[in-house]
Amino acid sequence: MERRWNWVAVFLLLLLGAYSVDGFIGIQWGRYASQSLVPSVVVDLLLQNGIKEIKLSAPSPNVLEALQSSNIGITVALQNDFIRRDKWLSNIKNVSQWVEELLLEPVQRGVHIQTLIILEEPLSLYRTPVLNMTDVFQETVSNLHRCNLTHIRTTTTHSSDVLKNVSKPSQADFRDDIKDKMLESLRLFKKTNSFFMYNMVPIFSLMVNKWPIEFAFMDNNSTFTIVDGKYTYRNAFEFLFDCLVVTLEKAGYPDMEIVIGEIGWPTDGGKYATPENAERFYRGFLKHISEKKGTPRRPKWNIDVFLSSLTDENKVPLQLGPSYRHRGIYNFDGTPKFAIDFTGKGRLMFPVLAQGSLKMPSRWCVFNGDTSNMTKVEEQFQYACTLSDCSSLSPYSSCSQLDLKSNVSFAFNMFYQTSNQDQKNGGCDFAGLGALTTRDPSMGTCYFPVEILTAEKVDAGIQIPTYIGYDRSGAHALRSFATPQLLFIALSLLYLIWPNN
Ligand SMILES: *[C@@H]1O[C@H](CO)[C@@H](O)[C@H](O)[C@H]1NC(C)=O
Ligand SMILES: *[C@@H]1O[C@H](CO)[C@@H](O)[C@H](O)[C@H]1NC(C)=O
Ligand SMILES: *[C@@H]1O[C@H](CO)[C@@H](O)[C@H](O)[C@H]1NC(C)=O
Ligand SMILES: *[C@@H]1O[C@H](CO)[C@@H](O)[C@H](O)[C@H]1NC(C)=O
Ligand SMILES: *[C@@H]1O[C@H](CO)[C@@H](O)[C@H](O)[C@H]1NC(C)=O
Numbered sequence: 001m002e003r004r005w006n007w008v009a010v011f012l013l014l015l016l017g018a019y020s021v022d023g024f025i026g027i028q029w030g031r032y033a034s035q036s037l038v039p040s041v042v043v044d045l046l047l048q049n050g051i052k053e054i055k056l057s058a059p060s061p062n063v064l065e066a067l068q069s070s071n072i073g074i075t076v077a078l079q080n081d082f083i084r085r086d087k088w089l090s091n092i093k094n095v096s097q098w099v100e101e102l103l104l105e106p107v108q109r110g111v112h113i114q115t116l117i118i119l120e121e122p123l124s125l126y127r128t129p130v131l132n133m134t135d136v137f138q139e140t141v142s143n144l145h146r147c148n149l150t151h152i153r154t155t156t157t158h159s160s161d162v163l164k165n166v167s168k169p170s171q172a173d174f175r176d177d178i179k180d181k182m183l184e185s186l187r188l189f190k191k192t193n194s195f196f197m198y199n200m201v202p203i204f205s206l207m208v209n210k211w212p213i214e215f216a217f218m219d220n221n222s223t224f225t226i227v228d229g230k231y232t233y234r235n236a237f238e239f240l241f242d243c244l245v246v247t248l249e250k251a252g253y254p255d256m257e258i259v260i261g262e263i264g265w266p267t268d269g270g271k272y273a274t275p276e277n278a279e280r281f282y283r284g285f286l287k288h289i290s291e292k293k294g295t296p297r298r299p300k301w302n303i304d305v306f307l308s309s310l311t312d313e314n315k316v317p318l319q320l321g322p323s324y325r326h327r328g329i330y331n332f333d334g335t336p337k338f339a340i341d342f343t344g345k346g347r348l349m350f351p352v353l354a355q356g357s358l359k360m361p362s363r364w365c366v367f368n369g370d371t372s373n374m375t376k377v378e379e380q381f382q383y384a385c386t387l388s389d390c391s392s393l394s395p396y397s398s399c400s401q402l403d404l405k406s407n408v409s410f411a412f413n414m415f416y417q418t419s420n421q422d423q424k425n426g427g428c429d430f431a432g433l434g435a436l437t438t439r440d441p442s443m444g445t446c447y448f449p450v451e452i453l454t455a456e457k458v459d460a461g462i463q464i465p466t467y468i469g470y471d472r473s474g475a476h477a478l479r480s481f482a483t484p485q486l487l488f489i490a491l492s493l494l495y496l497i498w499p500n501n
């Protein structure tokens with residue numbers, strides 16, 4: 001009999017082991033762009049890079065279809081716009097239809113939807129407030145139950161501005177104006193065995209807190225540190241994470257799981273937004289996460305993260321700053337921007353190039369130089385920028401050094417390319433100010449792109465994508481705890497119940 005209990009002990013240890021090896025580095029793929037890589041190319045990219053979790057802005061049917069045959073875990077969002085202020089009643093009724101069509105159907109086809117984000121950053125200072133957040137949450141959860149989709153975990157994303165600005169983590173708490181709502185959400189998360197999804201933008205926090213740039217990186221090179229009682233902070237990530245840990249403790253949830261829904265570093269569109277800094281940020285961050293170092297207040301905790309983002313998104317609203325359009329690890333055409341080792345081992349390697357992404361003909365549209373009517377030039381410049389993306393012209397960006405003429409050329413080309421070099425759209429006319437060229441007008445750090453051919457127009461169902469998300473669900477744990485363990489458990493149980501004579 002004693003031998004049997006040894007087996008039980010071994011079995012329990014293995015079971016614990018299987019759970020603690022969990023944790024992942026996933027990636028966010030927002031498609032708020034004029035053109036986007038086709039989903040099958042992206043699935044290939046993820047598989048080749050060994051990325052097993054993806055976070056999507058919306059459960060677009062064609063994207064889910066491409067993911068169907070893969071084993072990639074998926075996080076999707078029920079976006080804020082779905083629950084519009086003016087259509088509150090009709091849309092909340094439509095949640096049931098939404099769940100059936102966009103979650104139940106794909107799951108029945110074998111798509112691994114693991115997490116549903118119910119509303120994205122509804123309490124962020126930058127967003128239109130959502131009414132009846134709790135009702136939306138409860139209605140959605142009850143529909144998941146009705147459809148037998150209880151394996152899908154539910155949560156809501158939060159930006160770091162749900163917390164007050166503080167100088168030490170021990171002072172951290174929710175903003176006063178939303179504290180009641182946050183406590184209500186936490187009660188719901190607890191009740192539904194959920195977790196807290198937190199989106200971080202270290203480059204913004206650096207500006208808000210006026211920290212020196214070195215504090216953003218995790219290679220322990222910062223001479224600026226923040227001492228908080230017995231804890232010392234040497235980088236922004238640990239500081240921001242622990243601010244949330246303290247806040248959750250104060251609210252009575254010291255053990256609530258935290259998943260980073262979005263974190264990354266932009267490569268253009270603002271001060272410090274460069275490929276070199278992005279490479280350095282990811283190298284230190286991925287190493288820290290993969291070594292499971294945790295933070296001063298949660299040492300050795302495993303932290304699941306979604307990197308933000310897979311590709312640039314040239315249609316993200318500019319209110320968050322031009323750099324928000326340049327958060328991609330990849331350019332819009334599937335070429336990697338800098339070296340990154342997704343395993344966190346810090347090897348100097350470029351990620352896999354997107355396969356099968358072809359460019360359109362090498363043709364650019366530029367300004368013909370006719371400055372006789374500057375009102376007209378200015379008008380056409382504004383028109384081109386408004387309908388495409390001139391974020392690279394903004395201060396500190398890759399094209400901020402251009403002269404006026406080149407500025408106009410850049411804008412014309414962006415419009416021409418983002419409209420697929422399409423003549424019907426006005427093409428390269430610009431009231432007679434445009435001229436086509438086959439000579440690449442790129443100069444210095446300023447790149448004049450050519451659109452990709454194998455792109456797709458993003459389906460209309462997608463709303464403003466944005467910030468990020470994840471899961472450490474039962475389903476996920478079960479996958480990592482695969483066949484050998486299950487076989488072993490079965491054998492152990494058989495041994496235990498076998499008649500003993
Ligand atoms: C649900 O949405 C569809 C499509 O937008 C709309 O036609 C329908 O009226 C909505 N249903 C309800 C109950 O609001
Ligand atoms: C949701 O909010 C709207 C607008 O404030 C209100 O009219 C409605 O009664 C609320 N619904 C519920 C179920 O509380
Ligand atoms: C959920 O499961 C129950 C019991 O197995 C079944 O009767 C019901 O049809 C299922 N509902 C859906 C939407 O699949
Ligand atoms: C924190 O400070 C920044 C910059 O001063 C400000 O824009 C932001 O609104 C503040 N956040 C909160 C939650 O008060
Ligand atoms: C980081 O640097 C400080 C000061 O040089 C040192 O005391 C500390 O041990 C270092 N931490 C790690 C994790 O290397």
Ligand SMILES: *[C@@H]1O[C@H](CO)[C@@H](O)[C@H](O)[C@H]1NC(C)=O
Pocket residue numbers: 214221222223
């Ligand atoms: C470390 O920090 C110093 C300034 O404090 C800086 O000059 C140096 O470039 C940094 N080292 C690395 C590897 O970035």
Ligand SMILES: *[C@@H]1O[C@H](CO)[C@@H](O)[C@H](O)[C@H]1NC(C)=O
Pocket residue numbers: 373375376379
């Ligand atoms: C300059 O262009 C503007 C706008 O296209 C037009 O209204 C105006 O008449 C033009 N001026 C001249 C002198 O042609």
Ligand SMILES: *[C@@H]1O[C@H](CO)[C@@H](O)[C@H](O)[C@H]1NC(C)=O
Pocket residue numbers: 390393394395402403404407
């Ligand atoms: C080029 O355009 C950008 C963005 O509109 C502007 O900030 C910059 O001043 C312009 N440069 C010149 C020389 O006009």
